[in-house]
Amino acid sequence: MKASEEDNIIGKSQQVKEPVNSSDSQTDDLLQKVSAEMLAKQIDSVTLYFDDSDFIYFKRFNDKVKQVHGGNEEYNHLQRLLTAKEKEVESRAEDQNGLESLTTGELVEEGLTMDATLIHQSMFTPVSTLEEFFTQANIHFEPFEAPGGDFYWFKNYPHKTLIIVGDCTGHGMQGTMITMSILTLLKQHFRLLPDLLSKEISDLYTEIYNLREGSNNDLLDCELGLIIIDRRTLVAEYIGSGVNMVLRQGGKAEAFTSRKAKLLNGKQDVRNFQLTRGDEIYMFSDGIMDQFNDENTRKLGSKGMVELVNELPMKPKLEDFEKEFAAFRGHTPSLDDQTLLMLTI
Amino acid sequence: MFKKFAGVIGDVRAQYLPDGSVELLTLDQVSKEDFGSLFDLASRVTRIVFERPSERLVISMLTTEMYLKVTAPSSSYNIGILSNITSRILDKLRMEIKAQ
Incomplete structure (x- = not known):
């Protein structure tokens, strides 16, 4: 990379970093998930729009991803949904482990109950x-x-x-x-x-x-x-x-x-x-x-x-x-x- | 499912994005795209825009079952113009759906 290009990139990162960046550390689930995907797939920036009114903007600076805009209600909400989703996946895995210890008769009965519940819940x-x-x-x-x-x-x-x-x-x-x-x-x-x-x-x-x-x-x-x-x-x-x-x-x-x-x-x-x-x-x-x-x-x-x-x-x-x-x-x-x-x- | 929109898609691509691509995706298909699962997770997410070194990409919700994916080379379009083009294509498709 030429020196002038490098200066340009550093200059860009300084422009956005100081006034608006609200989170430098990859601490919450949302930022961690986005960071991992952006780094793995070499994506430079991601913007999520909510009803085309509010938005969250993530940008990659070399090996670090930062949330440049998004310290808003939508960010917190998305964060909560993501955490709830992960808990649901964990809970399903636990249920599956529980079923493995049942006898055949118990499994049939459990299956019928689950079918009825699933139809109802669907x-x-x-x-x-x-x-x-x-x-x-x-x-x-x-x-x-x-x-x-x-x-x-x-x-x-x-x-x-x-x-x-x-x-x-x-x-x-x-x-x-x-x-x-x-x-x-x-x-x-x-x-x-x-x-x-x-x-x-x-x-x-x-x-x-x-x-x-x-x-x-x-x-x-x-x-x-x-x-x-x-x-x-x-x-x-x-x-x-x-x-x-x-x-x-x-x-x-x-x-x-x-x-x-x-x-x-x-x-x-x-x-x-x-x-x-x-x-x-x-x-x-x-x-x-x-x-x-x-x-x-x-x-x-x-x-x-x-x-x-x-x-x-x-x-x-x-x-x-x-x-x-x-x-x-x-x-x-x-x-x-x-x-x-x-x-x- | 999307065959009926092939004409509109072909026209708008030729008009606005001669070196890009325009696709319609189902929810299942969009979930397999990078960050596409966020549409399913949070229905208030209506558009995802991302940039790679070589291309820029916009995925936008047309209906909850139908998504528009617009891709263009980074060298030809900035992200604002691409988003604007995506909005125009969405408007045309919505008019098409309403007319049916």
Whole structure:
């Protein structure tokens, strides 16, 4: 290498090193992983863009990789995801080691249990994935009869996130089978960012009802609640067909209700609202609202749900909701699948 | 799966990147690319740009199932221009998808 070229490179590294470089030592998992790959493959620089707004920039200086830009929320978040992923891989390896010590009979039984669990779990996106955007994301799922007919699903588009909570006809295995059909249609229908939410959901119902051919033709049905959030501006839209939501902003809860009949008649409006950091969203199936109290005299209802959410502490955890809900329910058994998706922006 | 976009890809490559390459990848394929597994790990990662001594490369999310990979020789393009070209190609492909 010529002296002038070498000076140039040293000059570049000095330009970026002093004012912005926040980490010189390869200490965290993300930097170590990136460093190893960049050094092994002789890559000079890597930039990761998040929704084309924020970014992380790594640059190699001879045998050292430095994070030149990235001391931001996205960096910490990516770091947490990477650590969680590594733990998951370790946990799977441990599970596999545990299976090796079982007898043939135990293995068959274990296999059947695992199959049932896998089918059940395959319907849900892991809650940890939702935490990529939300400060907190939790799911309360209590089927009336396992595996159940409630579901939630979400999809990230560039800049926007769509979240859906659904309640399909029936419980147990029947509910699950209908859920699988509905989810297949949903995933196909929402593969691209929806333009007009009210039209998209009406079109979806048309597709669902077009599938009905048998005599029990009202079985293939569901109630839905949809929110779409612009991750840059935090502007959100809600529409539903029976799956309602409660929004708590500044400590005050408000119910957003919907009905399928109104939606199918074109009378269900989209609700637009502005979110801010710390806001809480609760989307829930009707099994929650239809829960009777301990005396078996009164349903929770949407007003009761608003009151319950108002009772929760600030920055609530799922356990706080479950404690309040259990106190309302007392000893009265549930009559339906109960699903509540709890999100903190 | 990507055959229907072959015409658009061929046109934009000829227009913007005569000495580069433009490819569409599935999530499985992109996971095998350098740093491609980050798309699967964190869906908010929408674009990865990296530079090697001989080439510059941009991988960008078109949909969660479809990714655009644009490669060009370092001598012909700086990274800003390549990113800009990638955005133009993405816009054209999105229009194509919407029209279908």
